[in-house]
Amino acid sequence: MKYRGELLIHASNFRPSKRTWKEFQIMFDIDFDIQLPEMDQIEFGGLVGKVEVVDCVTQSDSHWFQGKYGIVMKNQQKIDFIPMKGRLGIFEYQHRLN
Numbered sequence: 001m002k003y004r005g006e007l008l009i010h011a012s013n014f015r016p017s018k019r020t021w022k023e024f025q026i027m028f029d030i031d032f033d034i035q036l037p038e039m040d041q042i043e044f045g046g047l048v049g050k051v052e053v054v055d056c057v058t059q060s061d062s063h064w065f066q067g068k069y070g071i072v073m074k075n076q077q078k079i080d081f082i083p084m085k086g087r088l089g090i091f092e093y094q095h096r097l098n
Contacts (some may be wrong), residue, residue, distance in 0.1 A: 007050065007051050007052070010046065010048070011048045045083055046084050047081070049079055050079055052074050055071075056071055057069070057070045
């Protein structure tokens with residue numbers, strides 16, 4: 001991966017079933033010790049944060065690493081929700097963040 005720098009994080013507009021969300025909550029609690037909020041407390045279909053992409057690795061001791069490649073990020077920040085339709089892959093965002 002040759003991309004480095006700031007990357008905005010988009011939350012899909014897809015909403016899982018209540019049962020699936022409950023399974024996500026249990027999995028994240030057990031596997032990652034992360035408490036996911038209730039689904040009605042989450043915004044879908046827009047920009048929700050930003051990170052700085054600093055590397056792409058093929059090995060890591062992180063429990064988040066799965067598959068062939070891992071993206072190393074730092075300086076993660078939540079941003080005020082900006083509704084927008086997503087696209088597959090990395091794409092340009094032409095507007096300015098506040």
